[in-house]
Amino acid sequence: MWSESNTTQAASIRPSKLHMMPSSWEVAAYLQKSGLDVCVLERRHVIGGAAVTEEIVPGFKFSRASYVLSLLRPQIVKDLELKKYGLKVYLRNPSSYTPLLEPGGKDRKAHSLCLGPDAEQNKKQISQFSDRDAQAFEEYEQQLKRIVSAMDILLDSPPISWTSLLSSSLSTKWQAIPAVRALISAVLKIGKDMPAFYELMTASSQKVLNRWFESEPLRATLATDSVVGTMTSPVISGSAYVLLHHVMGELEGIKGAWGYVEGGMGNVSHAIKNCAVDHGADVFCDKPVTQITLKEDHATGVVLEDGTEIKSRVVLSNATPKVTYLNLLPQNALPQKVTQSLEQYDYTSPVTKINLALDCLPSFLADPNLQKNEPMPHHQCSIHLNCENMQMIHEAFLDAQRGLLPSRPMIEMVIPSSRDPTLAPPGKHVASLFTQFTPYTLAKGAVWDEETRNKYASIVFDAIENYAPGFKASIIGCDILTPPDLERIFGLTGGNIFHGTMSLDQLYFSRPIPSLGNYRGPIVGLYLCGSGSHPGGGVMGSAGRLAAQAVLADIKHLRKY
Secondary structure, three states: OOOOEEEEEEEEEEEOOOEEEEOOOHHHHHHHHOOOOEEEHHHHHHOOOOOOEEEEEEEEEEEEEOOOOOOOHHHHHHHHHOOOOOOEEEEOOOEEEEEEEEEEOOOOEEEHHHHHHHOOHHHHOOOOOOOHHHHHHHHHHHHHHHHHHHHHHOOOOOOOOHHOOOOHHHHHHHHHHHHHHHHHHHHHHHHHHHHHHHHHHHHHOOOOOOOHHHHHHHHHHHHHHOOOOOOOOOOOOHHHOOOOOOOOOOOOOOOOOOEEEEEEEEEHHHHHHHHHHOOOOOOEOOEEEEEEEEEEOOEEEEEEEEOOEEEEEEEOOOOOOOHHHOOOOOOOOOOOOHHHHHHOOOOOOOOEEEEEEEOOOOOOOEEEEOOOOOOOOHHOOOEEEEEOOHHHHHHHHHHOOOOOOOOOOEEEEEEEHHOOOOOOOOOEEEEEEEEEOOOOOOHHHOOOOOOHHHHHHHHHHHHHHHOOOOOOEEEEEEEEEEEHHHHHHHHHHHOOOOOOOHHHHHHHHHOHEEEEEEOOOOOEEEEEEEOOOOOOOOOOOOOHHHHHHHHHHHHHHHHHO
């Protein structure tokens, strides 16, 4: 779940090379298959950017940043034959688990809420808290499925380019017609759900969920999806869209399903890389790019950290918009208005990711292990802690707004080794803790040094210990990634996992800004192909596929340079 790679790629038409720079693997595979010569330049020693597998603790393989899969577009899996090239996914059932510190529900005997794909089981679980909610939940899910199904065409199509649409050239206007058709198709398919869609795009998740449900554990569990990776609260307008974004995925033909990639998230990147390489692409790791070279207003290649210059007809960047346009281009390369708009782009991040090696599975007070170290259904899904009610989430957000470490951080724990035995030695496990809300800049001059990292980790571990006594004693190794660490290691500006906040003003043709909203910009031959472009964050691949289509549409024009 979260951003794609932070790579660079260059592409070219045989026999002359066209190169690409921090870029997504999908674009490399699509362009190489289309007859271009592609060179991929990875900044780090491993491929995949944030979708990587790393052995931080000997014998334990971590999905170090991105950690679950759902949003990868089905068309990409099919086009690039990713199953042939090694992609294997374990579906999760159930999907979410929220243990309670204190028994609750109608009769004060409910200890947890567990949700999954089984509608009847969901009714049984929710009816512990509210019969009304148990009946409403399926209707709520069906409405979301109808809306995201209608939006599929927008995820797989470029956004409207107003520059093209308003152009005086008929041929340029014609290029915008497919995007217009896609938008009209989506609107017509949404149909009677348009009021609900509008509310999801603009309202707070609290408003949406309060209208549907009355039980707080259910509302809070669902609200977690509305704040994941985003410095917002369920009470803030716009948070409902993030909730919608996280149900847009599909695995094995099942809408909204999430799963674990065998061998970790790095195997998503490797499957796509295998496809690209099989068709002739060149791949180089440990090749940080320091500059995009220009001739007049045309990208001509890149310069590496070691001084090597690589000539190219096209440069595609999967770095963030800030890195691509403000850090790597020569000063004053962009019009001043474009630069000013990019400087206002929001990268605020609330995320600290903690990766753990464990010597046994946690046993939760709400649902104790039946046998020592034997995975139970709730070990397989997203485990929501400090999420019994939305007020808890909001208070953690308020702490971060003051530059403070949250006293009760929102925690999403996953234990992928409960499904995938390749990740840890027998009897051992790996766990990912996706935690919020942690500010990039701390109050009173405090910094994210080793002491502060460990202090925050202790807060998180103590919280888990409350739900699962003995958890802290099971920790063998730990990897703590604060917002500045996510920026430093993975190139995620501000530590933002989506390459920029997923807010209404930074979506569709305004992602990252209106003048750069169709993968192109003022620099001819430079394309943005990562999560900072439409359709946004997550291991989705769509931005790479659509950027590749833009290159192929422009290629005759680019040959003139």
